[in-house]
Amino acid sequence: MKKFKVTVNGQAxxxxxxxVDTPAVSPAETIPSPHQTAAAPAVPSASAPAAQPVVQEAPAPKGPIPEGAVVIKAPMPGKISALKAEAGKVIHRGDVIVVLEAMKMQNDITAANDGTLQEIRVSIGDNVKTGEVLAVIVK
Known part of the structure; x- marks a missing residue:
């Protein structure tokens, strides 16, 4: 660990x-002298590896949705923070299926109809987009 003092908008x-696993570089290149007043533009080193973009694989498509099934979709983008129901269980209208965290608020996503929860298509920690299928209920 290295400690640095950084000043942003007058606040230190x-x-x-x-x-983390960086090539050996002399300290004169990595830590500027505290007496320097003007920062010189950084010149990329030929030995430094180029940053690689992070590529996320698309999730595998889930099985088809049965005809007549009720689909519970995400009403807003957010992160799944809890699963409150299990696949295969009988649920009633208004039962909480998943908890979606959006804008630092916990939102209960409930069943729209009575039926059997066929599957939950998300896991805790998943980031979802508006309209993404969260669960499927069959009557």
Whole structure:
């Protein structure tokens, strides 16, 4: 861990930075002298690896939705913070199926109809988009 003092908009912050598998570089290149007043533009080193974009694989498509099934969709983008029901269980209208965290608020996503919860198509920690299928209920 290395400690640095950073000033942002006149406010001084002390930060710790962990060095992770970086090529050996002389300290003169990585830590500027505290007496420098003007920052020189950084020149990329030929030995430094280029940043690679993070590519996420698309989730595998789920099975088809049975005819006549009720689909519970995400009303807003957010992150799944809890699963409150299990696939195969009988549920009633208004029962909480999943909890969706959006804008630091916990939103209960409830069953729209009575029936059997055929499947939950999300897991805790998944990020979902508006309209994404969360669960399928069969009558």
């Amino acid at each position: 912050y002390e930060v710790e930075v962990e060095e």
